[in-house]
Amino acid sequence: MSLAIFDLDNTLIADDSDFLWGQFLVDRGIVDKDHYEQANKKFYEDYKQGTLDIVEFLHFSLAPLARHDAEQLYRWRDEFIDSLIKPIMLEAARELIDRHSQAGDTLLVITATNRFVTEPIVKLYGIDNLLATTPEFKDGRYTGKFEGTPCFQQGKVELLRDWLAESAETLAGSCFYSDSHNDLPLLNLVDRPVAVDPDAKLRQAAELANWPIISLR
Known part of the structure; x- marks a missing residue:
């Protein structure tokens, strides 16, 4: 039994959920199309x-949550x-998750x-x-702010270390699956880093380090 860690966007799913949520808001007319769409792409x-x-980015992306009541947002x-x-959602991702689950590994998504x-x-x-980065929620509404450390780059390492300190898990035998060079701090921390349909920078780093490179597409 060990810890199996997964990135989400462009790893377990075939696109970026953060970007897609922004486009969803644009398409439904929930946010101003011209300003929001341009900023989301940037x-x-x-x-x-x-x-x-x-x-x-978080000030931008969480702001729409503060403008609507929670039930409508849900x-x-x-x-x-x-x-x-x-x-x-990817069938190969489901199969990978199932293999780790059947092996008795603890499953964790960090995004x-x-x-x-x-x-x-x-x-x-x-x-x-x-x-994940946690939006602040007070008095039954989202505030547009976030709590604690953003779960990004080195922040993923910090949040994982905090989580490990509160759980019975360790990094012994751990693996981490990711597509992005932004995750190199965490990929370098685990015992078994795996590049999944990697971007160019991560592919180069994985090849230099002789990490496995796989596809779930």
């Missing part, structure tokens, strides 16, 4: 280049999951995308443990 390009200012989220997420968006996706894969 932040996504910054992410892919490794230059994303995560705090600036209805929109259900529609988002059904229309945009379920079609990009930069906020918990509001990702929690129902992770549940669809039958995984109970999730580390």
Whole structure:
């Protein structure tokens, strides 16, 4: 038994849920199309280049949550999951998760995308443990702010270390599956890093380090 850690976007699903949620808001007319769509694309390009200012992005991406009551947000989220997420869930990802589960491994998803968006996706894969950026929720509403450390780059390592300190798990025999060079801090921490349909920077790093490179597409 060991710890099996998975990135979510472009790893267990065939696109980026954070970006897709932003486009969903645009398409439904929930946010201003011209401003929001342009900014959403810019932040996504910054992410892919490794230059994303995560705090600036979170102020942008969490702001719409503060403008609507929680029940309406949950209805929109259900529609988002059904229309945009379920079609990009990967059968090979399910099989990989099942193999680790049958081996008795502890399953954990760790993702930069906020918990509001990702929690129902992770549940669809039958995984109970999730580390993600947490939107602040007070008096029955989202505030547009976030709690604690953003779950991004080195922040993933910090949050994982905190989680390990509170659990009975260790990194002995651990593996981490990711597509992104933004996850190199955590990939370098685990015993068995695996590049999944990697971006160019991660592929280069994986080849230099002789890490396994797999595809779930």
